[in-house]
Amino acid sequence: MAHRRMSRLPIRLAAAALLPALAVHAQPEAATVGDVLETQTRTTKAEQDAQAQVDALADEAQTLLGEYRLKLQTLDQTRRYNANLERTVADQEREKASLVRQIDDFGQLERGIVPLLLDMVDALDEFVGLDVPFQLAERQDRVARLRALMDRADVSVAEKYRRVMDAYQVEAEFGRNIEAYTAELDTGDGPRQVEFLRIGRAVLAWQAPDRQMSGYWDTAAKAWQPLPSRYRAAVRQGLRIARKQAAPEILTLPVAAPSAP
Numbered sequence: 001m002a003h004r005r006m007s008r009l010p011i012r013l014a015a016a017a018l019l020p021a022l023a024v025h026a027q028p029e030a031a032t033v034g035d036v037l038e039t040q041t042r043t044t045k046a047e048q049d050a051q052a053q054v055d056a057l058a059d060e061a062q063t064l065l066g067e068y069r070l071k072l073q074t075l076d077q078t079r080r081y082n083a084n085l086e087r088t089v090a091d092q093e094r095e096k097a098s099l100v101r102q103i104d105d106f107g108q109l110e111r112g113i114v115p116l117l118l119d120m121v122d123a124l125d126e127f128v129g130l131d132v133p134f135q136l137a138e139r140q141d142r143v144a145r146l147r148a149l150m151d152r153a154d155v156s157v158a159e160k161y162r163r164v165m166d167a168y169q170v171e172a173e174f175g176r177n178i179e180a181y182t183a184e185l186d187t188g189d190g191p192r193q194v195e196f197l198r199i200g201r202a203v204l205a206w207q208a209p210d211r212q213m214s215g216y217w218d219t220a221a222k223a224w225q226p227l228p229s230r231y232r233a234a235v236r237q238g239l240r241i242a243r244k245q246a247a248p249e250i251l252t253l254p255v256a257a258p259s260a261p
Contacts, residue, residue, distance in 0.1 A: 110157050113157060113161065114150075114157060114160075117150060117157075117160055117161060117164050118150060120164050120168070121143065121146045121147055121150060121164060124143055124146070124164075124167060124168065124171065125140075125143045125147075127171070128140060128143060128171075131201065132198075132201050132204045132217055132219065133204070133217065134174070134179075134196065134198045134204050135181065135183075139171075142167055142170070143167070146163060146164060146167055149163055174198075174200070174201065175200050175201045176200060177200070178197075178198065178199050178200070178238075178241065178242045179196075179197075179198045179242055180195060180196065180197055180198075180238075180239045180242035180243050181195075181196050181198075182194070182195055182196070183196055185206055185224070187208070187213060187215070192208070193209070194206045194207060194208055194209070195207050195208075195209065195239055197235055197238045197239050197242060198242075199238065199251075199253070202255050203216070203238075203253050203254075203255055204216065204217040205217075205227060205231075205235050205238070205253060206224075206235075207232065207235045207236060207239065211232060211236060213226075214226070214227040214229075214231060214232050214235050215227050216231075216253070216254055227254070231252070231253060231254065234251045234252050234253050235253070237249070237251060238251050238253065
């Protein structure tokens, strides 16, 4: 009996001894699971944060890439603009050099053309003095204005040339048209207003307003001569034609024969 009770006691003691051990082993296992869960949570949060950072960096990289491409495009445009600007500047330099040469050439031309223009004015003055004396005051005044123009410093050589050529053109037109005008003429009994008929430079005749007196310029004698009465009607008709009061027709008027050179 005693032996049987003794055998149970060690079993109970062993069981009692195991309880604290089990409790000790169970406690660390519960803490490890919590730590694992917490660690996993932290890891998940860290992964999420890392992913967010990766996404942010990816967005930033994409933005920077777009800016980089824009900068490249701007740089390319700037290079092309600069290249065009360099070509433009080079062309302007060539144009500048050409203008400098032209100015130099014009200076030489100007030194040659001014004396020529002066000679042309002198020739025009002489021509008017030797020509048929129609509109004489107006033509002499035109020559006088040209002489004054040639001495003006505020008028360019080009303008002087244009004005001289205009005067020559006016004189050339006189030889191709017909004209009627009123002016004063000394008919022998004092100055009086008469009507002049000019047909080119071939005929210059006059007639008194009362039609009783007529005359013409004799180019050979370089003087006014009386016109026979048979020409009075032709002079009158010529005046009407010149004023566009009658249709053109053939007129019989004295014309000086050309002289041999």
